[in-house]
Amino acid sequence: MRKLALLTLALVGGLTGTAFAGDQSDFVTVERGRYLAVLGDCAACHTAPGGKPFAGGVPIETPFGRLVGANITPDRETGIGGWSLDEFQRAMSEGVAKGGYHLYGAMPYTAYTKVTAADNAALFAYLKTLDPVHNEVETNQLPFPFNIRLSLFGWNLLNFTKGEYVPDPRQNAEWNRGAYIVEGLAHCGTCHTPKNVMGGDKAGEALRGNVVDGWLAPDITGHAHQGIGKWTTDEFVAYMKDGANRYDIASGPMAEVVEKSSSQWTDADLKAVATYLKSLDGSPAAPPAPLAAADPRMVAGRAIYEDRCSGCHVGQGEGITGLFPKLAAAPLVNNADATSLIRVVLAGSRAGATDARPTGPSMPAFAWNLKDEDVANLLTYVRNSWGNAAPPVKAEAVHELRGEMQP
Amino acid sequence: MATKLPRKDVVVIGLGWAGSIIANELTDEGLDVVAIERGPWRDTARDFNIATAADELRYNQRQELMVRPAQSAITTRNNASQTALPMRNWGSFHPGNGTGGAGNHWAGITFRFGPDDFRLKSYLTEKYGAAAMPEELTLQDWGTDWAEMEPYYASFDRLAGISGKAGNLNGVLQEGGNPFEGPRSEEYPTKPMKQPYGPTLFAEAARKLGYKPFPVPSALLSEAYTNPLGVTMGPCTFCGFCTNYGCANYSKASAITTVLPALVRKSNFTAVTNSEVLRVTLDRSGTRATGVVYVDSSGQEWEQPADLVVVSAFTFENVRLMLLSGVGKPYDPVSNTGTTGRNYCYQTANGVQLFFDDKNFNSFIGGGAVGMGIDEFNNDNFDHSGLGFFGGGSIRVTPIGAAPIASRPTPPGTPRWGSKWKSETQKAYLSTMSIGCEASSYATRGNYLSLDPTYTDRLGRPLLRVTFDFLENDLKMAQFCTSKVGEIARAMGPRQIVERPMKGHWNSAPYQSSHVVGGFVMGTDPTTSSVNKYLQTWDVPNLFVVGASAFPQNPGYNPTGTAAALAFKAADAIRNLYLKAPGALVPA
Numbered sequence: 001m002r003k004l005a006l007l008t009l010a011l012v013g014g015l016t017g018t019a020f021a022g023d024q025s026d027f028v029t030v031e032r033g034r035y036l037a038v039l040g041d042c043a044a045c046h047t048a049p050g051g052k053p054f055a056g057g058v059p060i061e062t063p064f065g066r067l068v069g070a071n072i073t074p075d076r077e078t079g080i081g082g083w084s085l086d087e088f089q090r091a092m093s094e095g096v097a098k099g100g101y102h103l104y105g106a107m108p109y110t111a112y113t114k115v116t117a118a119d120n121a122a123l124f125a126y127l128k129t130l131d132p133v134h135n136e137v138e139t140n141q142l143p144f145p146f147n148i149r150l151s152l153f154g155w156n157l158l159n160f161t162k163g164e165y166v167p168d169p170r171q172n173a174e175w176n177r178g179a180y181i182v183e184g185l186a187h188c189g190t191c192h193t194p195k196n197v198m199g200g201d202k203a204g205e206a207l208r209g210n211v212v213d214g215w216l217a218p219d220i221t222g223h224a225h226q227g228i229g230k231w232t233t234d235e236f237v238a239y240m241k242d243g244a245n246r247y248d249i250a251s252g253p254m255a256e257v258v259e260k261s262s263s264q265w266t267d268a269d270l271k272a273v274a275t276y277l278k279s280l281d282g283s284p285a286a287p288p289a290p291l292a293a294a295d296p297r298m299v300a301g302r303a304i305y306e307d308r309c310s311g312c313h314v315g316q317g318e319g320i321t322g323l324f325p326k327l328a329a330a331p332l333v334n335n336a337d338a339t340s341l342i343r344v345v346l347a348g349s350r351a352g353a354t355d356a357r358p359t360g361p362s363m364p365a366f367a368w369n370l371k372d373e374d375v376a377n378l379l380t381y382v383r384n385s386w387g388n389a390a391p392p393v394k395a396e397a398v399h400e401l402r403g404e405m406q407p
Numbered sequence: 408m409a410t411k412l413p414r415k416d417v418v419v420i421g422l423g424w425a426g427s428i429i430a431n432e433l434t435d436e437g438l439d440v441v442a443i444e445r446g447p448w449r450d451t452a453r454d455f456n457i458a459t460a461a462d463e464l465r466y467n468q469r470q471e472l473m474v475r476p477a478q479s480a481i482t483t484r485n486n487a488s489q490t491a492l493p494m495r496n497w498g499s500f501h502p503g504n505g506t507g508g509a510g511n512h513w514a515g516i517t518f519r520f521g522p523d524d525f526r527l528k529s530y531l532t533e534k535y536g537a538a539a540m541p542e543e544l545t546l547q548d549w550g551t552d553w554a555e556m557e558p559y560y561a562s563f564d565r566l567a568g569i570s571g572k573a574g575n576l577n578g579v580l581q582e583g584g585n586p587f588e589g590p591r592s593e594e595y596p597t598k599p600m601k602q603p604y605g606p607t608l609f610a611e612a613a614r615k616l617g618y619k620p621f622p623v624p625s626a627l628l629s630e631a632y633t634n635p636l637g638v639t640m641g642p643c644t645f646c647g648f649c650t651n652y653g654c655a656n657y658s659k660a661s662a663i664t665t666v667l668p669a670l671v672r673k674s675n676f677t678a679v680t681n682s683e684v685l686r687v688t689l690d691r692s693g694t695r696a697t698g699v700v701y702v703d704s705s706g707q708e709w710e711q712p713a714d715l716v717v718v719s720a721f722t723f724e725n726v727r728l729m730l731l732s733g734v735g736k737p738y739d740p741v742s743n744t745g746t747t748g749r750n751y752c753y754q755t756a757n758g759v760q761l762f763f764d765d766k767n768f769n770s771f772i773g774g775g776a777v778g779m780g781i782d783e784f785n786n787d788n789f790d791h792s793g794l795g796f797f798g799g800g801s802i803r804v805t806p807i808g809a810a811p812i813a814s815r816p817t818p819p820g821t822p823r824w825g826s827k828w829k830s831e832t833q834k835a836y837l838s839t840m841s842i843g844c845e846a847s848s849y850a851t852r853g854n855y856l857s858l859d860p861t862y863t864d865r866l867g868r869p870l871l872r873v874t875f876d877f878l879e880n881d882l883k884m885a886q887f888c889t890s891k892v893g894e895i896a897r898a899m900g901p902r903q904i905v906e907r908p909m910k911g912h913w914n915s916a917p918y919q920s921s922h923v924v925g926g927f928v929m930g931t932d933p934t935t936s937s938v939n940k941y942l943q944t945w946d947v948p949n950l951f952v953v954g955a956s957a958f959p960q961n962p963g964y965n966p967t968g969t970a971a972a973l974a975f976k977a978a979d980a981i982r983n984l985y986l987k988a989p990g991a992l993v994p995a
Contacts, residue, residue, distance in 0.1 A: 311457070311644045312656060320631045322639040323657055350452050358668040359639045361657060362452030369458065 025125065033126025036119055039269070040185035041261035045069035045106070055079075055133035060106045061213065063199060065142035067106045075132035088124045089117060094162055095152075102152035104140070105159070105199060114165035114184035159200030171279075178276025181269060182207075186261075191217035191253070208283055209335055214404060215252045216340040218332050223282025225389070226334040228274075236274035237267060242356035244322045247330050249361070252340065255352030263354045287334070290389040291380065297392060301381025304374055308366065309382075317386045323361050328386035338393045341379050342401050345370065367405075372398040409700050409708035415441045415677075418699050418713035420684045420728070421720035423508020424967065425953045425974040427662035427670060428566070429717050431636070432978035434673045436986070441711060442676070443701050445683040445720075446474065446505030449663055455511075455653035463810040466652045472512045473497050474504035478683070481723060482859040483915040485876040487740065493862045493870060499914070500921040501651065502721050506680065507663040509721060509921060510967065514650040514775025514807065515626035515659050517569045518964035519560045519972075521786050522553035522589040527960060531787070531797055541796065541880045545850045547750065547959035550931040550940040551976075553589050559975035561592050563968060567660035568632035568640055571595040571624035585621040587782040600629045600643065605768045605840040606779035609804040612898040618781040623803050624968075625776035626660035636669035643774050647808020650775035659775075682709075685866065687716055687732040687950060696950040702866065715981065718952045719974065725956040726751075726856045726926035727871040734944060734952075735927070735937050738855050740874075746937045747927060748856040751873065752961040754922040755846040755881045755909045757800065757889045761901040762818050763838045770809035770837055778805030781895075784888045785963040786847065796883040800846025800963035802892055809836065816841075818903055842896055844888050845920070846909075847963040851878050856926040873923075876913050885909040922966050924958035929973075931993075939993040941980035942973060948991045953977045 037043070046069045048057035056071035056079075074081040080088065080098075087098040095109030096102055103109060115123075140147055165184055167176040182188045194202040194210045209219035209226070221227040228236060231247065238245040240262040243255065250258040262270070291298055306315075313319050317327035327333050332340060343349075346367040353360035366375070372395040383390035416438040419426045430440050449455075465471050479502070482491035503509030523530040528546040531539075540546075563569075573594045574584025599622035602610070610620035627643040634640070643658040657664055670676055681704040688697045688710070698712035718725050729735055729747050736745035780803030782788055791797055809816075816839040817831040854876065858869035877885075889908035896904045930936025933945040938957055944950045955970045984992050 311646070312641065320639070320641045322633060323631065323641045348456075353668065353672070355672060356637055357639065358637050358672055359657070360452065360668055361639070362456070364456045364458045364655075366458065 029122050029125045030129055033122035033124070036123045036185060037126055038261055038264045039181060040112075040123075040187065041257060042072070043260055044256065046072050052131065052133045052135070054127065054130055055135045056137040056139075057135065062104075062106055064146040067104055068137055068139050068141060070107075070139045071133065071135045071137050072127055073130045073133045073135075074128050075134050078134050078136045079132060080127065081132055085121055085124050089120050092120050093164070095156065095160065102149045102156070104142075104152065105155070108187040108190045110160050110201070111184055111187035111189060113160075113162050114180065116164055119185070155198060155200070159196075159198060174272045174275050175279060177269065178272035178274070181273055182276055186273070188220065192220050205283075207277070207280060209337060211337060211339050213253065214339065214343055214401060216332075216335060216337045217253070218335050218340070219282055220277050221280040221282035222278040223331075225287040226331050226336065227280075227282045228277060228331060229282070230329065230331070231278075233271055233274040233278070236277070237270040240265065240270050240273070241267070241354075243352045243354045244357050246321045247326050248332060249322070249325050249351040251344070251349045251351045251363075255350075258354065259352045263356075287389050288391060291384040291392060293385075297377045297380045298384060300374075301377035301379070302385075304370070304378040305381055308370075309378070317382065317388075322357055323359065327382050328388065330388075333383055333388050334390045336391060338379055338383065338390070338397065339401065341382070342375060342393065342398050343405070345375050345379065346398070346402055347405055367402060372396075372402065409710040411710045411712065414698075414712040414714070415439050416713065417441070417715045417717060418443065418711050419717045419719060420699065421445075421508060421718070421724070422506040422662060422667070422678060423503060423719070423721070424510045424662050424971045426508075426717070426719035427506075427666040428563075428971060428974040429719060429953065429978045429981075430676060431666050431670045432975070432982060434670065434676045436982045437675065438715075439675045440677070441679060441713070443679045443682050443684050443699065443711070444506055445478070446503075446681065448678065448680045449505040449507050449511060449653070451653070451655070451657055451663060455655045457655035460652060460655035461646060461648040463648070463812050466512070466648070467810060467813055470497055470501065470651070472503060472505070472651070472653060473501050477865065479724065479864060480862070480870055482862050482870050482872045484872070484874055485912050486853060487874060490861075491859055491872045491874070493859075494915055498916040499919050500923055501918070502723060502921070506667060506678070507653075507661045510661040511653045511663065512651045513626075513659075513661070513921075513967060514805070514965070516776040516805065516965040517564075517567065517571075517624045517626045517968040518801065519589060520556075520962050520964055520969050521587065523787060524962045525549040525552050525556065527962075534787070535791065543851045543878055544797070544880060545750065545852055547850070547928065547930055547935060549929055549959060550936070551929070555940070556972055556976070557589065557592055559972035559979070560968060562975045563971040564593075565596055566634050566636070566665050567626050567971075568596045568628050568634055568665070569624055569626055569660070570597040570600050570622075570629040572599045572622050574621055583621065585780075585782050586619050587785065587788045595624065597632050598629050600625050600627065600774075600777050602779055603645070603769065603772050603777065603806055604766070605770075605806050606777070606804040608766075608840075608899055609842060609895070610779040612895055613779075613781050616895060616898055618783050618895075620779045620781050623776055623778045623780045623805055625774075626967075627654070627658050627774045627776050628660070634665055636666065638665050638668050640664055643777070645772045645774055645777060645808075647771050647773045647810065649773070650807045679703075683866075684728065685731070685868065687718065687728060687734065689732065689734070689947065693733070694947055696947050714949060715985075716950045717977070718950070719954055722923045722926060722954055722956045723856070723871050725952055725954050727858070729927055729937070729952065730858050730871075731868060734947060734950065737857060740853050740855055743852060744934075746933075746935065749935070749937075750850040750925040750928045750959050751854050751856045751875060751923070752848040752850050752925045752958065753875060753913070754848050754920040754961055755800065755877065755885050756919040757844040757846055757885050757892070757908045758841050759889065759892045759896045759907065760816065760839065760841045760905040761896050761899060762816075762835060762903040763840075763901045765838075767837045768806070768840050770806060770814065770839070773806035773808035775807050776805060777807075778803050780804075784844075784891050794883070794887065796880045796887070798847035798849055798881065798884045798963065800844040800884070800888045801965075802842060802844045802888070802895070804840065804842050806840065819905055842892050844892050845963060845965065846881070846885055846888055848881055848924075848961045849878060850925065850960045877909060877911075882909060922955070922961060924955040924961045924966055927952050927956040928959040929957040930959060933995045941984070941992045942977035943980070943985070943992050945991075945995050949989065951977050951981065
């Protein structure tokens with residue numbers, strides 16, 4: 001019986017689709033939709049760990065409170081089974097759900113508005129093929145007054161520009177494909193673009209780095225000092241596909257992005273994204289001059305580095321490719337913001353694992369045996385040695401993050 | 408009553424080196440594999456964190472990585488006239504526990520056995536005549552040879568990234584390597600380890616005496632290495648917390664640093680941990696294994712049916728499971744019949760300690776397989792005519808790292824406590840070194856493994872009983888080889904040396920070596936061996952028993968490389984012979 005019900009649903013979905021946008025049940029369309037769902041990492045918010053695919057329930061902590069990823073399986077009552085393609089298109093491009101209520105920006109319609117109608121149709125066709133899962137999700141768990149969706153009307157006026165991506169005729173097809181992915185489905189700016197007080201993107205600072213959930217989503221512009229300007233296209237592709245390149249290993253939230261999404265992108269799309277990102281101007285501010293080696297903070301930091309860190313990251317911060325990140329000339333180390341560095345020293349971190357690089361090595365935690373000042377001096381040393389130059393880390397910053405991370 | 412689980416293609420018992428290698432090979436073949444491990448899942452990131460891994464009390468004194476004797480102990484005795492008693496703390500050997508098995512806390516010395524070792528009985532008889540063979544020895548050939556084994560050794564070297572210098576590449580001797588090793592098809596995957604002062608001094612003295620020192624082949628890697636499964640290892644830091652510890656730096660090759668990260672990603676692999684296999688189940692005819700019964704940590708029994716059963720636990724548990732499952736006939740030393748438990752052998756540990764006045768060895772620097780060795784007095788690398796014994800040992804200086812609790816070298820005559828002991832410790836700690844000689848252990852009729860008639864485990868199953876004592880042959884060999892080590896030691900100019908050849912009876916209390924081998928040996932004759940050259944049991948063709956339990960005797964080398972090579976050998980036979988024509992691969 002269950003099988004039959006599924007078949008009926010699929011047929012209904014197919015027929016509905018036909019009425020609006022050609023043959024949506026077509027294999028090629030569905031398969032394309034599946035890839036687009038991977039490209040957009042929809043599962044990150046819509047598939048709970050250990051849960052049924054796309055049945056929702058992933059909590060998303062925002063500065064304003066908790067939102068929960070919706071059920072987007074084709075269940076009529078609790079999912080999007082009753083939605084039309086037009087309604088889906090409107091949610092993606094305008095942030096307005098079936099029934100006319102506004103979605104919160106955690107559903108990144110500010111990026112998805114760039115997605116073409118054809119891609120939305122393919123994505124919708126794919127979602128319609130999923131097992132419908134009956135799973136009621138209370139998506140809006142924000143406190144008053146943020147739980148009043150009407151406030152989103154004003155937010156949109158200030159922070160949202162509707163419209164499909166328009167290719168830049170001065171750039172080639174690869175660049176435009178990269179821009180379409182980055183600004184659209186991949187919604188990189190959701191984490192990597194600095195935010196204003198309302199949580200909207202800061203104008204003119206796209207992808208220059210932003211702190212989310214106690215991690216720095218680093219600068220991923222073409223900035224040579226703190227962006228990915230020094231990475232070759234192949235190195236960028238290796239990072240996104242395998243989770244590691246000669247500089248770095250994906251860790252924290254980015255490890256999940258690699259595991260669930262970018263490791264499955266096509267090489268052509270990864271190259272396109274590299275081309276686009278590397279073309280972006282980073283911050284115009286000149287990198288700082290490195291601190292003098294004789295600075296007392298550097299002297300203290302060096303002693304800690306040699307004692308506690310050099311066993312893995314080796315003497316000159318060269319690291320071991322695929323195992324221990326390179327610290328010398330590494331963009332993340334040179335970012336103005338040191339949040340991720342402080343965090344991994346205090347709490348440790350485990351790298352992501354992919355089929356190409358299954359090791360999944362870890363950084364141990366030092367919160368229990370390094371004081372705030374030790375961590376600050378250590379990172380100040382790392383950020384100002386071997387060609388690195390970045391603002392010194394203050395003990396207060398370590399103290400603050402340590403407090404935030406206490407359970 | 409056991410709850411029956413859905414059938415699997417293969418059930419593997421134990422996730423140490425052998426089980427992990429075989430599970431990986433068979434999942435590559437597309438088979439659905441479940442592995443059952445009696446201990447916990449172990450993982451470098453969580454279990455061997457660098458901030459906590461260097462804990463001598465926890466790992467060396469309290470033996471955290473070894474199986475708890477309360478879960479699985481051994482009873483021991485020297486001969487059949489005695490009553491065996493259970494070991495309540497591990498002493499003589501250190502059986503492992505959890506994924507990675509004893510391969511987590513091993514030293515990492517990765518010798519290959521010599522070509523003659525695989526046909527030892529034939530070789531010695533051909534060379535010295537049957538009359539020269541001491542009567543007490545029950546040596547056997549393995550039923551395989553160097554040409555068959557070499558590709559599997561190479562597979563293991565590549566998997567583990569072994570560091571070293573070839574001494575014989577395709578028959579051409581190589582300067583700086585071990586000239587006595589069998590011809591290798593390829594150089595070691597990674598360069599030799601750097602050498603601390605002690606091994607360097609030893610190598611200089613050995614060279615002056617005309618010997619050919621070489622870097623000990625090491626599973627602690629000299630440089631970063633990514634293996635064929637894509638798993639990356641880092642260079643050893645010589646931290647000195649190595650043997651008996653897990654490696655925090657991803658430098659010591661083990662199943663958890665080379666195989667399991669790739670294996671767990673496969674959808675056709677399942678690991679069941681903290682679950683102990685009670686027995687292999689056979690059909691009524693007793694010629695077909697139907698699966699295994701295991702008990703989980705809640706005491707619940709499960710039956711796991713499978714088409715193929717691979718037993719790849721530690722030597723002791725391999726043999727015990729076969730005895731408990733009724734596979735093969737238990738060995739009886741009186742009638743010299745039966746095969747399960749036969750040819751149990753060990754390793755003969757010898758050493759010479761050197762006390763200097765004017766040297767600083769920085770003894771805290773080291774690793775289990777960091778060092779220099781010579782092979783002139785191993786196996787039959789020297790003429791045994793008229794010596795009255797066979798065998799020999801690997802002579803080497805491998806400073807494992809002098810941790811503060813266990814390493815307190817003092818010259819003979821020093822009080823065991825008090826201010827004199829303290830001052831002598833201070834004097835000797837940095838200026839003392841030792842030369843080891845890990846020597847052969849040959850089989851004899853009275854050394855064997857059997858089920859204990861008195862003592863049982865928590866589940867009511869008999870413990871395994873070890874009946875073992877050193878042979879006259881091996882003690883003579885120990886005396887001879889240790890005297891040769893003494894000559895080298897004296898050439899190094901110490902103030903005092905202490906020679907410690909193995910003497911007297913085997914004592915289960917002091918640590919000697921975890922190299923327990925045999926008891927379910929491979930060979931060509933079903934009346935004197937348990938498995939054929941493919942590690943397939945003679946009586947039950949869909950049951951393979953893999954590990955050092957298959958060695959008919961132990962040469963003067965560490966066994967892990969050979970146990971792992973046998974795992975590759977068995978997996979290859981299953982993939983390329985057994986699956987095409989399930990049944991006995993060698994006619995009995």
